[in-house]
Amino acid sequence: MRSLPLISALPALALVLGLTACGGDKNNDKITTPVAKPSFAAGSRMADLAAAGKITVGTKFDQPLFGLKGLSGKPEGFDVEIAKIIAAKLGIAEDKITFVESVSANREPFLQQKKVDMVVATYTINDKRDKVVDFAGPYFVAGQDILVAKGNPKQITGPEALKGKKTCSVSGSTPAATVQEKYGLSTSELLLVDAYSKCRDALANGQVDAVTTDNVILSGYVSEAKDKFELVGKPFSSEPYGIGIPEGQEPFCDWINQTLKDAVADGSYEKAFKATAGKVIQETPTLPEPRGCDN
């Protein structure tokens, strides 16, 4: 480390290296094949999309394991695979899906202005959001956890122990809001950045004491550097990831929920998970109960 101070300090470079490593072992097995001629009730959203033969999906481009656009130029991750599964059931091939980057700040506007047909972007379902968009799913439930330096030098055992310490998370994310509102962290205790990789680097050089976000993301960092980090391992929230669609498309929402169930039945859900988030999480989750589309 010491011999290459600047290089080891550049998380951007680390990211690039990490991505190349991922690109190497990418297998090209298709998880899904588009349905040849799907039939839907005339005038339904599904029929429209199937007839158009293309779909626009909002996803994150910077979220490891879920939606990450690497050097290949194509986003990869569990969210992306879920979008592909849904598109395939509409008879839309992978190369007819347009992925648009949607960060936390533009997910609702994109759906309200119908710039995207759906958003699959580690999008936690909550009531405020539900007022302006509709959610199908959830297709995954994450739990918030805490990442600390190896050996847990600051004795952080849970979110209550974060008071008076320095905790890092991503600005505008649900996990940041949770520790702020539920556990009362002030702006001097909760330090926010735009990407979790920065939190990881600040934890590595001792500038912060803890990193908090969904356990899937943190597990990824532990698996990268087992000698540096460990997980507190007591999830203290439940973040149901939903598929956002524009308001007032209840039949489309019901159909997506059914499609998710079918994907579990035919094994494509598990395959999608194993190829992405499953690289750091051992067991494939069971599909959460759909929350219903009538609210």
Place this chain on the structure above:
Amino acid sequence: MNDVLDNLDVFLRGFRTTVSLTLLAAIGALILGTLIAAMRVSPVPPLRWAGATYVRLVRNTPLTVVFFLVVFGLPEVDVKLSFFRFALLALTVYTAAFVAEAVRSGINSVPAGQAEASRSIGMTFSQTLRLVVLPQAFANIVPPLASVFIALLKNTSIASAFFIFEGIQAMNQLIQKFGDSVLPIIAATAVGYLVLALLSAFLFGLLERAVSAGR
């Protein structure tokens, strides 16, 4: 809209940091930038070379990269400051390059006869610069300096990606919480920056009139 009005305190807390970052970095950049401009016009070649290199390196590096080098590079050589000081350092170092160029153009606008006259009555280089050239130079560069500092005001938003709770982080926090009024929150943030920028432009306008009246 109500989500904006009910949370003005969040915006205020954020923009307070925006303002203090801007003011402190402006002072730092003004001092550092003037020193670098003085180096660039000094009679000592190594100083001239060092000043020119500083401007060339820093002015042509994206601010985000400067932030990366300061926030993640310095801890590697065991320089550990608070994140606020890191942000201040990055903004000062970056803005100083632009201030230096503005000051240098101001110095060049002062007729050479002024400096020659001061030297001929026995003033040293630094006396000439301090007492004769710089006061006239600064009077000429109020408008370009205003642009540099308004750019600085907006550049503080980069600190939002480096552990600092300022205007943009306040916006992100509210967007996260009020997913049903994203656009009003973004618009309110834009208004926040606009008000601060217009205020700085107004103050610089007063300053410009004051220095031109003095001549």
